[in-house]
Amino acid sequence: xxxxxxxxxxxxxxxxxxxxxxxxxxxxxxxxxxxxxxxxxxxxxxxxxxxxxxxxxxxxxxxxxxxxxxxxxxxxxxxxxxxxxxxxxxxxxxxxxxxxxxxxxxxxxxxxxxxxxxxxxxxxxxxxxxxxxxxxxxxxxxxxxxxxxxxxxxxxxxxxxxxxxxxxxxxxxxxxxxxxxxxxxxxxxxxxxxxxxxxxxxxxxxxxxxxxxxxxxxxxxxxxxxxxxxxxxxxxxxxxxxxxxxxxxxxxxxxxxxxxxxxxx
Amino acid sequence: xxxxxxxxxxxxxxxxxxxxxxxxxxxxxxxxxxxxxxxxxxxxxxxxxxxxxxxxxxxxxxxxxxxxxxxxxxxxxxxxxxxxxxxxxxxxxxxxxxxxxxxxxxxxxxxxxxxxxxxxxxxxxxxxxxxxxxxxxxxxxxxxxxxxxxxxxxxxxxxxxxxxxxxxxxxxxxxxxxxxxxxxxxxxxxxxxxxxxxxxxxxxxxxxxxxxxxxxxxxxxxxxxxxxxxxxxxxxxxxxxxxxxxxxxxxxxxxxxxxxxxxxxxxxxxxxxxxxxxxxxxxxxxxxxxxxxxxxxxxxxxxxxxxxxxxxxxxxxxxxxxxxxxxxxxxxxxxxxxxxxxxxxxxxxxxxxxxxxxxxxxxxxxxxxxxxxxxxxxxxxxxxxxxxxxxxxxxxxxxxxxxxxxxxxxxxxxxxxxxxxxxxxxxxxxxxxxxxxxxxxxxxxxxxxxxxxxxxxxxxxxxxxxxxxxxxxxxxxxxxxxxxxxxxxxxx
Numbered sequence: 001x002x003x004x005x006x007x008x009x010x011x012x013x014x015x016x017x018x019x020x021x022x023x024x025x026x027x028x029x030x031x032x033x034x035x036x037x038x039x040x041x042x043x044x045x046x047x048x049x050x051x052x053x054x055x056x057x058x059x060x061x062x063x064x065x066x067x068x069x070x071x072x073x074x075x076x077x078x079x080x081x082x083x084x085x086x087x088x089x090x091x092x093x094x095x096x097x098x099x100x101x102x103x104x105x106x107x108x109x110x111x112x113x114x115x116x117x118x119x120x121x122x123x124x125x126x127x128x129x130x131x132x133x134x135x136x137x138x139x140x141x142x143x144x145x146x147x148x149x150x151x152x153x154x155x156x157x158x159x160x161x162x163x164x165x166x167x168x169x170x171x172x173x174x175x176x177x178x179x180x181x182x183x184x185x186x187x188x189x190x191x192x193x194x195x196x197x198x199x200x201x202x203x204x205x206x207x208x209x210x211x212x213x214x215x216x217x218x219x220x221x222x223x224x225x226x227x228x229x230x231x232x233x234x235x236x237x238x239x240x241x242x243x244x245x246x247x248x249x250x251x252x253x254x255x256x257x258x259x260x261x262x263x264x265x
Numbered sequence: 266x267x268x269x270x271x272x273x274x275x276x277x278x279x280x281x282x283x284x285x286x287x288x289x290x291x292x293x294x295x296x297x298x299x300x301x302x303x304x305x306x307x308x309x310x311x312x313x314x315x316x317x318x319x320x321x322x323x324x325x326x327x328x329x330x331x332x333x334x335x336x337x338x339x340x341x342x343x344x345x346x347x348x349x350x351x352x353x354x355x356x357x358x359x360x361x362x363x364x365x366x367x368x369x370x371x372x373x374x375x376x377x378x379x380x381x382x383x384x385x386x387x388x389x390x391x392x393x394x395x396x397x398x399x400x401x402x403x404x405x406x407x408x409x410x411x412x413x414x415x416x417x418x419x420x421x422x423x424x425x426x427x428x429x430x431x432x433x434x435x436x437x438x439x440x441x442x443x444x445x446x447x448x449x450x451x452x453x454x455x456x457x458x459x460x461x462x463x464x465x466x467x468x469x470x471x472x473x474x475x476x477x478x479x480x481x482x483x484x485x486x487x488x489x490x491x492x493x494x495x496x497x498x499x500x501x502x503x504x505x506x507x508x509x510x511x512x513x514x515x516x517x518x519x520x521x522x523x524x525x526x527x528x529x530x531x532x533x534x535x536x537x538x539x540x541x542x543x544x545x546x547x548x549x550x551x552x553x554x555x556x557x558x559x560x561x562x563x564x565x566x567x568x569x570x571x572x573x574x575x576x577x578x579x580x581x582x583x584x585x586x587x588x589x590x591x592x593x594x595x596x597x598x599x600x601x602x603x604x605x606x607x608x609x610x611x612x613x614x615x616x617x618x619x620x621x622x623x624x625x626x627x628x629x630x631x632x633x634x635x636x637x638x639x640x641x642x643x644x645x646x647x648x649x650x651x652x653x654x655x656x657x658x659x660x661x662x663x664x665x666x667x668x669x670x671x672x673x674x675x676x677x678x679x680x681x682x683x684x685x686x687x688x689x690x691x692x693x694x695x696x697x698x699x700x701x702x703x704x705x706x707x708x709x710x711x712x713x714x715x716x717x718x719x720x721x722x723x724x725x726x727x728x729x730x731x732x733x734x735x736x737x738x739x740x741x742x743x744x745x746x747x748x749x750x751x752x753x754x755x756x757x
Contacts, residue, residue, distance in 0.1 A: 069637055071551070098640030108631040111654045120649070121639040171635065178639055 017042040017182060017212040018063060023077035025058055025067065032058045034236040036077075040229070045204060045213045047223035047244065050233035051259065056216045059233070060184050063214065064100035065093040081182065098125050101180035105187040107167035109159035109174075114151050117159040117170055118142060121178035137177055145173035146203050165196020172203060176211075183207060185215040189222065201226050220260055224248050232256045274429055278323045278436045282316040285440050289315030289447050297449040306454035314453040317460040318443035323436035330428045338420045342413050349409070360410065363402065367414035368421070370400035483735065486728035494722040499729060503688035507712065507723045515726045517733060519686040522695065523602070523702040524734075527681060528670035530606025530698065531613055536663055538610075539617025546618070547625040548647055559622065566615040570675040577608040577680030589699065596699035598682070603698040605680030609673055613666040620665065624658030625651060657749040664745035668738045674706040683707055705730050 018040040025033035033055045040046050048056035058067070065086060067073040079086050086096055098121065109117050118138045121127075128134035138155075142148040147169040151162070159170050168188060175183060185204070189197040204226050207213055217223050223230055224244060231241040232253075240247060240256045251257045293311035297303040304311075343361055374394060388406045395402060447453070491499070494515060502516025542562060546555050582599035585607070590596045628651050636646040652659075682701035685708065687694065694700050712727040719725070 064638065066634065066638065069634075094640050094642050096640075097638055102634075102638035104631060104634060104638070106631055108629070108635040110632060110635065110650050120636070120641075124639065124641050124645055124649075174635075174639065 014041040014043055016040070017081065018214075019080045019083075020059075020062075021078045023059065023062060023075070023079060025055070025062060025076075026074040027058075027070070028072045032236055033062070036233075036236075036238045038231055038238055038241055040212060040214060042212045043208055043210070044229055045208045045215060045227040046229040046231065047227035048214065048216045048231050048233060049218075049220060049223050049259070050239075052218070054233040055236040056231075056233045057186050060186055060214060060216050063182065063184055064097045064102055066097070066102065068093050098178050099180055100182045100184060101175035101178060103168070103172050103175050103183065103185045103188045106191050107164060107171050109162070109167050109170050111158065111160060113156045114142075114159045114162070114170060115155040118173050118177050120174060125178060127177075127179065141173040141177035142170075144176050144203075144207070145169045146199060146206075147173060163196075165192050165199060168192055168196065168200060169203065172200070172207075176207070181211065183211045183213045185213065187216050187218060190218065197222070220248070232259065234259070274327070274432060275324075278320065278327075278432065281323075281436050281440060282319040285315035285319045285444070286312035288440075288444060289313075289453075292444060292447045293449060293451075293453070296447070304449050305452050306457075310453040310457050311447050311451070313457045314451075314460070315440060315443045315447065317457065318439035319436050320439075321460065321463065322439050323432050326435050327428070327432050330431065334421075334424045334428065338417060338424060341420060342417045345416060346413050347409055363404075363406075363410055364413045364417055366400055366402060367395070367406060367410060368417040370395035370398060371414060371418055373398045373400065480732075480735070483728050483732045486725055487732045490722055490725035490729045493725065499726070505685035505708070507726070509721065509723050513723050513726075515722060517705070517730060519688055520703065520705045520708050520730065521733075522686050522688075523677075523681070524671055524704040524706070526602050526696075526698075526702065527606045527609065527677060527704060528667060530602060531609035531670045531673075532663070532667060534607055534610025535613035535617050535666055539614045539666075540621055540659065542614065542618040543621035543625055544647060547622045548643065548651070559619070562615050562618055564615075565612065566619070568612070570612065570673060571679075573608050573612050574675040574679030577604050577676055581608055582680060585699065593699075595697055598699070598701045600680065600682035600701040601699045602681055602702050605677050606698070608680050609670055609676050612673075612676065613669060616666045616669060617662055620662035621655070621659050624655045624662065627658075628654045660748045661745050664741050668741055671704075671734065671738060671741075672706060674704070674710060677704045677707050678710075683711060705734050709734075 016039045018038075020039075021037045023033055023036045024031070036055075036059060048060065050056050061067045062075055062079060063081075063086075067075060075087065081096075081100070085091070110120060112120070115138055118141050119128075119134055122134060122137050128137055139148065139152075142151060147166060150166060151170070159167065162170060168191070172183075172188070188204075189200050192200065201222065204213055204215065208228075215223075215226065227244045229242065230244040230247040232239045232247065232251075232255075234255050240251060240253045242252075247256060248260060251260065290308050290312035293304055294301065294308055301308050339361060342364060343357060346357070346360060346364070388408065388411060391411070392402055392406055499515060499517055501518070502514060503518055504514040504516055505519045506514040546559055546562075550558060578599075582601065582604040585601060585603050586597065586599040589603075590598075590601065632650050632654060633646055636650045637643075641649070681703060683703050684701050686700075686702045709727045709730050712724055712730075
């Protein structure tokens with residue numbers, strides 16, 4: 001019986017999307033990420049958990065090279081997406097970020113209309129040749145982010161006028177509009193109320209059919225609810241990485257167990 | 266009595282307040298039996314309360330009295346003057362100023378009984394004696410003026426005496442009243458809080474009232490001007506040719522055109538350079554570059570405008586003439602709109618750049634991250650996200666710079682000259698940037714300098730010009746506020 005399940009899972013095994021090896025990050029003199037290696041699968045939700053300051057957000061920002069915008073950050077090691085080294089000098093970080101979308105902790109809609117917010121990425125990257133195509137991309141993205149019905153009559157109104165939960169879903173729509181392959185989410189629900197959080201979580205579950213989603217979260221319940229894989233970070237090191245169910249029910253490392261039972265954090 | 270200077274009155278009130286502080290404090294302490302924790306407020310508050318109730322009514326009364334007394338006495342004395350005392354070429358105001366001067370002179374001469382008969386020889390002698398103590402009078406003293414001066418002096422003496430009594434009474438009364446209510450349950454802290462509020466409101470009102478006063482004084486003089494000169498010609502005439510012998514043509518349009526043209530050139534120079542410098546400093550420059558470059562640009566703001574004017578006069582002006590105006594056949598004057606506009610633009614760069622830099626910096630980093638996260642480059646992010654968010658503030662900065670440009674005088678005098686634009690010479694000369702031109706502010710100065718008579722339209726026109734300028738800058742500010750509010754609805 002047990003063997004049967006293992007075989008089933010093996011056939012269901014998804015290919016690796018992101019592969020990081022021996023990644024180290026320094027912020028000035030601070031060694032923020034210490035030798036982290038992890039394989040993130042395609043069409044899967046992977047959760048990064050760990051106490052504050054453990055480096056999970058920093059590691060997330062390595063995957064789309066957002067740390068490049070910080071002068072004092074230094075990154076060593078090897079991160080590959082679909083086998084391609086993203087820190088190779090030939091790779092344009094701007095192009096990479098179009099492929100690896102990001103949703104931030106605080107909803108940050110641009111001071112533009114709802115339509116222009118979503119159309120921002122497609123316009124920059126020239127994804128639509130005609131106005132009709134652009135309209136279609138915007139509608140599709142807003143539908144995917146489960147916010148179309150709420151905003152379809154007010155597309156020309158400012159995105160900043162929406163409620164917090166709507167703003168965050170607008171930001172998700174904005175991120176998916178550029179057709180990324182990977183979606184990084186840095187505590188996307190920390191500024192939201194429980195209802196908006198539930199909406200976003202439902203959305204994440206749908207998004208995994210098309211994308212590899214990596215989510216940083218402080219809420220262990222959220223990690224358990226939305227993710228298939230979980231990585232536990234502590235003091236800049238990756239302590240444990242595995243099936244979400246395994247991490248929460250039978251963690252191998254004592255630090256993981258302490259964290260999920262609330263003894264460290 | 267009036268010889269005792271006002272300073273003494275102020276010192277006495279201040280001393281009373283100091284005594285009040287000590288007395289109030291110790292009375293409060295005594296009422297609590299020396300235990301300061303039994304008091305409602307800290308002991309100092311009881312002292313301040315007494316001091317403030319001494320100072321506020323006394324000084325308030327003093328200020329009011331000093332404002333009202335001269336006006337009131339003037340009115341009374343002026344009513345005493347018979348119409349016959351006013352010569353044909355003179356006005357009641359001029360005679361009144363003689364009265365005041367004679368009264369002032371009599372004051373200096375000291376106590377002197379008025380003679381029973383005021384005759385010509387006495388008045389002549391008086392004029393000489395007044396001249397000896399430094400009060401020179403332009404004409405013989407009229408007997409009526411002498412009598413008016415005497416009563417002026419009397420009224421001033423009585424009024425000042427009353428003022429001393431009233432102010433001291435207010436001070437002592439305030440002292441007594443607040444001293445009486447001082448005991449350990451009195452809420453001195455709250456009372457002092459209200460007193461401070463009154464002081465702050467007073468300061469704010471002075472600022473507002475001063476503005477109002479400026480506007481009103483301009484309005485009165487402008488009304489006098491329009492009584493002499495038709496407003497249609499002022500606003501819609503096309504020639505500026507003042508002539509102090511009369512028959513002036515005083516139209517604002519040539520001056521306004523110069524003002525707007527030079528300001529426009531200045532803004533065309535300052536806005537792009539200032540804005541791009543601000544973008545570089547806030548978005549691209551490393552902290553080290555920024556720490557050096559920002560103060561360096563701000564040094565420009567500290568240079569006096571007259572120095573910019575010199576720069577325009579001796580460097581930019583001849584340079585523009587030799588390399589642009591002469592080869593292009595556009596003019597041979599080194600004073601030109603382009604010279605003044607260019608130099609004024611340089612002067613405005615730090616205004617635009619420094620304010621815009623602060624505004625761009627205040628755009629939240631999360632917006633930039635969001636844009637980078639979607640694969641936008643730095644300049645795309647700045648153009649499409651940072652700039653729209655910072656726009657209201659930048660518009661404000663630009664309009665502030667425009668107000669400065671419109672009000673600028675020195676650079677224009679030295680850079681563009683003092684000749685008004687000539688509408689009758691055709692459009693080509695009006696829009697030629699290498700033509701000498703001048704602005705409203707320069708003409709205000711030139712109409713009011715020298716030996717002026719405040720009754721002729723040639724002088725009074727300065728006030729009409731000033732008021733028009735004020736209305737224009739007010740309009741600019743209102744426009745700026747409107748733009749800021751409109752965009753803020755959209756971008757917040």
